[in-house]
Amino acid sequence: MAKVVVKDLHKSYGDNEVLKGLNLEVEDNEVVCMIGPSGSGKSTFLRCLNDLELPTQGQVIISGYDLSDKGTNINLVRENIGMVFQHFNLFPHLSVLQNITLAPIQLKKASKAEAEKTARHLLDVVGLADKVDAMPKSLSGGQKQRVAIARALAMNPKIMLFDEPTSALDPEMVGDVLDVMKRLAADGMTMIVVTHEMGFAKEVADRVVFMADGLIQESGKPDDVFDHPKSPRLQDFLNKVINV
Amino acid sequence: MKKWQVAVVMVLAALGSWFSLGATAHAQTYTIATDTTFAPFEFQAKGGKYKGIDIDILNAIAKKENINYKLKAISFGAAVQQLSANQVDGVIAGMNVTPERQKTFDFSKAYYTSGVVMAVAKDSKVKTFKDLKGKTVALKTGTAGATYAKSIESKYGFKIKYFNDSNNMYNDVKVGNSAACFEDYPVMSYGIKNGIALKIVSKQYEAGDYGFAVKKGKNAALLKKFNAGLAAIKADGTYKKIIDKYLHSSEASLTGETASSRTFIGLFTQNLGTIGNGLWMTLELTVISIILATVMGVILGVLGVMPGKIGPAISSTIIYIFRGMPLMVLAFFIYIGFPDLIGHGFKIPAFIAGMITLMLNEGAYTGAFVKGGFKAVDDGQMEAARSLGLPYWTAMRKVIMPQGIRIMIPSFINQFIITLKDTSILSVIGIVELTQTGTLIIARNFEGFKIWLMIAIIYLILITLLTWLSNWVQRRMN
Ligand SMILES: Nc1ncnc2c1ncn2[C@@H]1O[C@H](COP(=O)(O)OP(=O)(O)O)[C@@H](O)[C@H]1O
Ligand SMILES: [Mg+2]
Numbered sequence: 108m109a110k111v112v113v114k115d116l117h118k119s120y121g122d123n124e125v126l127k128g129l130n131l132e133v134e135d136n137e138v139v140c141m142i143g144p145s146g147s148g149k150s151t152f153l154r155c156l157n158d159l160e161l162p163t164q165g166q167v168i169i170s171g172y173d174l175s176d177k178g179t180n181i182n183l184v185r186e187n188i189g190m191v192f193q194h195f196n197l198f199p200h201l202s203v204l205q206n207i208t209l210a211p212i213q214l215k216k217a218s219k220a221e222a223e224k225t226a227r228h229l230l231d232v233v234g235l236a237d238k239v240d241a242m243p244k245s246l247s248g249g250q251k252q253r254v255a256i257a258r259a260l261a262m263n264p265k266i267m268l269f270d271e272p273t274s275a276l277d278p279e280m281v282g283d284v285l286d287v288m289k290r291l292a293a294d295g296m297t298m299i300v301v302t303h304e305m306g307f308a309k310e311v312a313d314r315v316v317f318m319a320d321g322l323i324q325e326s327g328k329p330d331d332v333f334d335h336p337k338s339p340r341l342q343d344f345l346n347k348v349i350n351v
Numbered sequence: 352m353k354k355w356q357v358a359v360v361m362v363l364a365a366l367g368s369w370f371s372l373g374a375t376a377h378a379q380t381y382t383i384a385t386d387t388t389f390a391p392f393e394f395q396a397k398g399g400k401y402k403g404i405d406i407d408i409l410n411a412i413a414k415k416e417n418i419n420y421k422l423k424a425i426s427f428g429a430a431v432q433q434l435s436a437n438q439v440d441g442v443i444a445g446m447n448v449t450p451e452r453q454k455t456f457d458f459s460k461a462y463y464t465s466g467v468v469m470a471v472a473k474d475s476k477v478k479t480f481k482d483l484k485g486k487t488v489a490l491k492t493g494t495a496g497a498t499y500a501k502s503i504e505s506k507y508g509f510k511i512k513y514f515n516d517s518n519n520m521y522n523d524v525k526v527g528n529s530a531a532c533f534e535d536y537p538v539m540s541y542g543i544k545n546g547i548a549l550k551i552v553s554k555q556y557e558a559g560d561y562g563f564a565v566k567k568g569k570n571a572a573l574l575k576k577f578n579a580g581l582a583a584i585k586a587d588g589t590y591k592k593i594i595d596k597y598l599h600s601s602e603a604s605l606t607g608e609t610a611s612s613r614t615f616i617g618l619f620t621q622n623l624g625t626i627g628n629g630l631w632m633t634l635e636l637t638v639i640s641i642i643l644a645t646v647m648g649v650i651l652g653v654l655g656v657m658p659g660k661i662g663p664a665i666s667s668t669i670i671y672i673f674r675g676m677p678l679m680v681l682a683f684f685i686y687i688g689f690p691d692l693i694g695h696g697f698k699i700p701a702f703i704a705g706m707i708t709l710m711l712n713e714g715a716y717t718g719a720f721v722k723g724g725f726k727a728v729d730d731g732q733m734e735a736a737r738s739l740g741l742p743y744w745t746a747m748r749k750v751i752m753p754q755g756i757r758i759m760i761p762s763f764i765n766q767f768i769i770t771l772k773d774t775s776i777l778s779v780i781g782i783v784e785l786t787q788t789g790t791l792i793i794a795r796n797f798e799g800f801k802i803w804l805m806i807a808i809i810y811l812i813l814i815t816l817l818t819w820l821s822n823w824v825q826r827r828m829n
Contacts, residue, residue, distance in 0.1 A: 189739075190738040210736075
């Protein structure tokens with residue numbers, strides 16, 4: 108069974124139907140990039156995958172666990188899905204180290220010493236070994252986002268969700284974050300990445316999914332999607348993105 | 352986490368033991384309520400001890416008849432309410448025997464007979480009731496003077512303004528806000544002899560009897576002993592001695608004060624003990640109430656931001672009720688109304704009632720800003736915490752609360768100061784805290800300006816200290 112299975116996913120806020128029946132399967136080690144215009148429901152979709160949003164209808168199955176099943180312990184499922192947000196959402200009252208070790212220690216995944224060891228290693232990986240004791244407010248956007256990635260990785264997740272991880276960054280910071288993500292992909296992490304970085308999608312994605320109006324309009328290998336878009340919607344979207 | 356749990360348990364344990372003490376201590380000891388300010392019948396002498404005709408008569412009778420009693424000085428209105436609510440066993444407070452009161456109380460034989468007089472400011476031109484037309488008359492709630500004045504209100508066309516306390520009533524007339532007051536003759540003449548700048552301009556009306564009261568159908572044995580004792584002290588001359596002592600001597604000789612003690616410093620040193628006790632009571636109430644209100648406020652705040660509908664609904668309702676109710680009404684409700692509802696002679700000690708009142712009221716305000724503080728924390732914080740697999744309560748405790756509480760610190764400091772000031776309102780249920788202490792001291796020396804200035808300065812000092820302390824804590828936390 109695929110790592111992530113989404114069947115006929117619907118989500119409405121009141122009368123506003125944001126997701127209108129999505130189907131998607133993501134295999135182990137696969138990197139899927141999602142593109143699409145703002146407001147098309149990409150964030151909502153990602154948030155349905157770890158139950159931050161409750162779907163109105165349909166099924167989400169993560170590593171074999173059906174999220175709509177009452178017997179599923181959502182906290183356990185979440186430990187296996189890391190999420191990285193557009194606005195980082197670091198805990199401002201905790202140091203970099205404490206941000207990373209909070210969940211492993213609270214959830215008894217590791218002793219304090221082990222958790223800190225792992226955290227230092229992860230900070231090394233994202234290139235911030237010298238920021239162990241810094242407070243989030245003293246970091247740049249790019250540094251914050253790399254700490255956020257390290258924080259998600261500290262739970263040793265099997266799947267990583269990225270919601271426009273570089274959209275809030277100054278252009279010169281984007282590269283550092285994308286490099287970290289590329290390395291993760293190369294190490295075999297299963298990833299779903301909502302992004303406007305077409306270069307990154309071309310280079311790293313196994314599959315690109317184009318979403319508009321709450322539906323997946325088109326999907327395929329990066330080359331096919333970017334170089335031979337079929338639907339006029341996608342052509343239009345690509346024209347706008349590339350010309351900006 | 353561990354420490355505050357211990358603190359909560361300790362506070363609850365203290366509460367529990369208070370309740371059980373309250374329940375057992377009055378086994379064969381009667382609680383007799385009296386007024387705080389009704390010289391020469393009752394007033395506080397230097398050192399805080401009560402003196403006066405009522406007090407001495409009660410004492411003499413108790414000795415003759417072997418009655419064990421505890422004296423409780425509260426406002427006249429509260430004394431009457433508490434007697435009807437079974438909170439006290441008897442009241443001796445210069446109370447007139449009226450047919451109205453006889454419906455709810457049983458009275459002893461009269462121990463004194465007195466009439467109502469009208470008093471006006473020394474330089475006033477008011478001489479008769481006719482001169483009162485269109486003017487305001489000051490009355491003390493529940494007194495014979497008030498009843499009489501009310502009965503002639505429409506005939507002479509004056510307006511009425513009520514006070515809970517004789518001194519405030521006298522003062523209102525003295526400064527000219529009211530044209531006259533109506534008061535029992537012995538009380539008025541005693542006050543004037545002791546420096547109140549008023550004069551009596553009428554004869555005595557509606558001469559009435561003063562009686563000792565118990566709740567109708569209750570404490571018949573106590574009443575019987577009182578009557579027997581009264582007859583005995585009249586027979587052996589003790590009664591006459593008491594009356595003479597109070598109606599024919601000056602205040603100073605009774606309260607033990609001298610002229611030199613009338614300077615600001617003199618007054619302060621003379622009353623240091625009394626003020627110290629009041630101050631201590633204020634501090635005790637403030638500290639305990641702040642702790643309880645904070646615990647309650649945090650619980651209400653957490654409920655208020657809980658997912659689902661039930662938690663927020665409970666939180667909003669409790670906040671709505673206790674924030675909307677005036678503190679004084681809440682205090683009366685808990686102290687007098689609630690025991691009345693329960694019945695079976697259930698009593699709440701005034702201190703406990705005061706604490707619960709403050710906890711509910713300040714707790715509701717605290718709950719409102721705690722809720723606001725938690726809501727002010729960015730939604731992304733909860734989402735990030737939950738996405739890591741942290742359960743809701745862990746996320747709340749480790750991520751939302753520490754940030755929210757930082758936002759709330761200024762509100763907390765503000766609320767602590769309000770709590771300190773609000774303790775003064777509890778004087779209405781007879782808690783002798785700092786403000787009530789001021790009232791009591793003035794009741795015997797009539798030095799309104801100096802004593803209130805003294806009390807005001809003490810409050811300001813307390814608030815300054817509290818602010819410093821809070822700022823220090825705030826700096827430590829950041
Ligand atoms: N909590 C919410 N309540 C109501 N409407 C929402 C909520 N979250 C998102 N929406 C609406 O859902 C639509 C899709 O939003 P989103 O998933 O954020 O799109 P995208 O990430 O593709 O820009 C938008 O129209 C947005 O207004
Ligand atoms: Mg989005």
